[in-house]
Amino acid sequence: MQTLLNASYQTTAAGLTWTLLLLAQHPNIAGDVLAQAPSDPERGSLLERVVKESLRVLPPVVFVIRRSVRATKLAGHDIREGTVVVLSQYVTHHMAVHFPEPERFDPDRWLVQKPSPFAYLPFGAGARMCMGAMFSMQLFQLAAPAILRRFRLELTAGTRVDRHSSLTMGVKGSLPVMLLPQDGRFSAVPLTGNIHEMVRLPKVSETVGRLAAKAA
Numbered sequence: 679m680q681t682l683l684n685a686s687y688q689t690t691a692a693g694l695t696w697t698l699l700l701l702a703q704h705p706n707i708a709g710d711v712l713a714q715a716p717s718d719p720e721r722g723s724l725l726e727r728v729v730k731e732s733l734r735v736l737p738p739v740v741f742v743i744r745r746s747v748r749a750t751k752l753a754g755h756d757i758r759e760g761t762v763v764v765l766s767q768y769v770t771h772h773m774a775v776h777f778p779e780p781e782r783f784d785p786d787r788w789l790v791q792k793p794s795p796f797a798y799l800p801f802g803a804g805a806r807m808c809m810g811a812m813f814s815m816q817l818f819q820l821a822a823p824a825i826l827r828r829f830r831l832e833l834t835a836g837t838r839v840d841r842h843s844s845l846t847m848g849v850k851g852s853l854p855v856m857l858l859p860q861d862g863r864f865s866a867v868p869l870t871g872n873i874h875e876m877v878r879l880p881k882v883s884e885t886v887g888r889l890a891a892k893a894a
């Protein structure tokens with residue numbers, strides 16, 4: 679029970695927080711997600727791309743650990759029996775060879791990209807892959823639009839957003855947001871903190887400009 683709670687609670691809380699934060703800071707994408715009508719046969723597809731991209735750029739689990747049961751070679755390195763090997767989802771997801779412009783939050787990259795399951799592995803890969811993967815994808819795709827339909831989440835300009843990272847990576851401390859009635863008037867605000875090391879957020883002036891052009 680403890681494993682299930684630990685494995686499921688922090689990961690999904692971190693993933694949902696990052697996803698909502700990314701949507702709040704990408705007004706165009708948030709607007710498109712909201713505009714998808716429930717009866718739209720394509721509904722879910724943009725949302726699925728948003729969730730996949732969020733789990734890529736800000737993966738809630740940043741590394742997994744293995745112990746080698748026998749001597750072997752890995753990428754040219756000799757691995758002795760008993761060696762502890764750390765594989766990082768975060769590092770792999772930020773390799774430009776797998777994901778061009780890796781720091782860009784670009785859900786539409788999933789329209790063209792089909793990375794190997796060992797290059798995109800928010801839920802791990804192989805025999806010990808997460809047993810909650812499908813459940814979590816469903817949860818994000820139900821919870822994010824349910825929240826978005828009711829509320830416009832607005833961060834306060836100048837808020838510091840840092841990662842806290844152990845095995846899971848979430849927002850350090852708390853993330854103060856204002857819950858406003860959903861009026862579709864999405865707008866990003868300038869943030870500080872090491873979030874900028876991980877994801878290239880659009881400049882606030884850029885998003886305001888693009889939204890104005892869209893409205894016209």
Ligand code: HEM
Pocket residue numbers: 681682685686687689690693737738739742743799800801802803805806807808809810811813814
């Ligand atoms: C965004 C949400 C989640 C992420 C990113 C995530 C990620 C992961 C990763 C990377 C692993 C592999 C660990 C390894 O290879 O050593 C894993 C394993 C596991 N996860 Fe998740 N997880 C999530 C949600 C959940 C949920 C909701 C549950 C339960 C309902 C869950 C239960 C488990 C269990 C039991 C394992 C161990 C599987 C095994 O060792 O055979 N996870 N998870």
